Amino acid sequence: MPRPLHLWAFLQGIGHYPSGWRHENAKPADVFSMDYYKRVGQLVERGCFDAIVFGDQIQSRGAGGHTPERLAMPTLDPMALLSAIASVTEHIGLVNTLSTTYWSAEGLAQRFATMDRISGGRAGWNIVTSAHPDTAFNFGEEELPEKSLRYRMAAQVVAEAQEHWRAMNHELGNSPQQRPVFVQAGQSADGRDFAARVAEAIFCPAPTMEAGIAFRNDMRARVTAAGRDPDGVRIMPGLSFILAESEEAAIAKDQALLDLADEALCIEYLSEGLGVDLTTCDPAGPIPEDLILDQTILPRADIARALEKPVATGLSLGKFAAGYVRTPRGHNVFRGTAAQLAEMMITWVDAAACDGFTLQPAYMPGELELFVQEVVPILQAAGVLRSAYPGQTLRETMGLPRWPADMAA
Numbered sequence: 001m002p003r004p005l006h007l008w009a010f011l012q013g014i015g016h017y018p019s020g021w022r023h024e025n026a027k028p029a030d031v032f033s034m035d036y037y038k039r040v041g042q043l044v045e046r047g048c049f050d051a052i053v054f055g056d057q058i059q060s061r062g063a064g065g066h067t068p069e070r071l072a073m074p075t076l077d078p079m080a081l082l083s084a085i086a087s088v089t090e091h092i093g094l095v096n097t098l099s100t101t102y103w104s105a106e107g108l109a110q111r112f113a114t115m116d117r118i119s120g121g122r123a124g125w126n127i128v129t130s131a132h133p134d135t136a137f138n139f140g141e142e143e144l145p146e147k148s149l150r151y152r153m154a155a156q157v158v159a160e161a162q163e164h165w166r167a168m169n170h171e172l173g174n175s176p177q178q179r180p181v182f183v184q185a186g187q188s189a190d191g192r193d194f195a196a197r198v199a200e201a202i203f204c205p206a207p208t209m210e211a212g213i214a215f216r217n218d219m220r221a222r223v224t225a226a227g228r229d230p231d232g233v234r235i236m237p238g239l240s241f242i243l244a245e246s247e248e249a250a251i252a253k254d255q256a257l258l259d260l261a262d263e264a265l266c267i268e269y270l271s272e273g274l275g276v277d278l279t280t281c282d283p284a285g286p287i288p289e290d291l292i293l294d295q296t297i298l299p300r301a302d303i304a305r306a307l308e309k310p311v312a313t314g315l316s317l318g319k320f321a322a323g324y325v326r327t328p329r330g331h332n333v334f335r336g337t338a339a340q341l342a343e344m345m346i347t348w349v350d351a352a353a354c355d356g357f358t359l360q361p362a363y364m365p366g367e368l369e370l371f372v373q374e375v376v377p378i379l380q381a382a383g384v385l386r387s388a389y390p391g392q393t394l395r396e397t398m399g400l401p402r403w404p405a406d407m408a409a
């Protein structure tokens with residue numbers, strides 16, 4: 001039996017390429033309509049995905065002062081969007097990202113308990129601690145707490161939320177999953193140790209198969225050291241993809257999308273992602289490597305690696321930004337045919353580089369529709385992707401123990 005492959009759709013408004021909304025099969029205006037979310041929910045359920053995942057952005061946006069007006073990645077409240085999706089689907093998991101640094105345990109517990117109950121057991125919580133320094137101002141604070149402190153707070157908030165779920169289950173009867181599926185996204189050693197203690201699934205970058213194998217091995221060792229079963233944790237790296245009838249056509253399609261990019265806007269996104277204001281730099285000028293490495297809030301070594309080739313080839317800042325922001329955090333970008341993508345996914349899972357993928361479509365809904373129409377049937381024919389859901393809850397869909405061990409009385 002081949003190892004089963006799990007699929008998540010990471011939705012971010014109209015897609016993950018800043019210029020994707022300009023593609024002819026993108027429907028940017030639709031992202032403000034209920035109908036759009038319903039159709040996307042039904043689409044991925046037809047594709048037998050495990051779950052839809054939304055990120056969160058609780059920092060003020062607008063490096064350079066004008067991003068909000070030109071925002072190509074609108075972010076509406078994911079809980080409302082997931083509720084709309086829940087109402088027209090039966091199986092698809094509903095994973096929301098909410099920060100333990102800024103939301104209270106009780107508030108978090110209530111929101112996820114509501115989602116789990118109204119959806120029949122499909123709630124998942126991507127537990128993050130917020131990384132962007134601008135977040136603090138929105139909550140009346142001067143500074144983001146230091147990272148290891150944020151992870152200690154996260155452990156505390158999760159423990160308190162568990163107490164709330166226990167009390168609610170006692171009062172109201174068990175929620176279908178007792179508590180949401182715990183997902184974690186964080187790369188540092190502190191983040192990995194936190195994940196090892198709590199996560200049932202992990203969203204991470206894996207730019208290559210080797211990087212995926214190294215990450216998964218590292219996480220499985222940490223999970224084992226934390227006294228948990230590593231088979232109870234799904235590793236789900238991000239994957240951007242561009243599909244076409246040939247590899248050359250896919251590379252050309254990717255390039256055409258990059259050529260549509262508004263470089264100044266991409267520099268704003270890059271500034272926001274790196275936490276370094278690059279908006280006063282000349283888009284046609286060189287990449288300010290020293291400035292970026294001095295100030296970035298992301299792991300310095302990862303950024304140094306990402307800058308190496310573009311700096312050596314003399315890429316302009318604008319062109320670099322357009323390419324970089326389509327794969328923030330260094331997710332893999334696949335360009336090729338549906339058959340090649342299916343083969344790549346199966347190869348990675350077979351090599352134990354991951355348990356599945358968190359798909360980040362370049363533009364919406366067109367590229368995701370292509371995936372469901374063309375890649376899903378190949379994966380199903382290969383016996384790695386289900387053709388029907390095994391049960392009702394997200395934990396059953398993900399092949400995890402039905403009841404979370406940490407909720408045992």
Ligand SMILES: Cc1cc2nc3c(=O)[nH]c(=O)nc-3n(C[C@H](O)[C@H](O)[C@@H](O)COP(=O)(O)O)c2cc1C
Pocket residue numbers: 054055056057097099127128129130131147150185186187188189190191192203204205238329
């Ligand atoms: C792939 C990935 C996606 C993430 N998405 C979000 C997000 O949407 N919102 C958020 O606040 N944090 C997000 N984070 C998590 C934060 O980066 C993490 O909680 C932060 O404290 C940085 O920790 P780290 O250095 O351990 O990654 C994400 C992390 C990763 C790796």
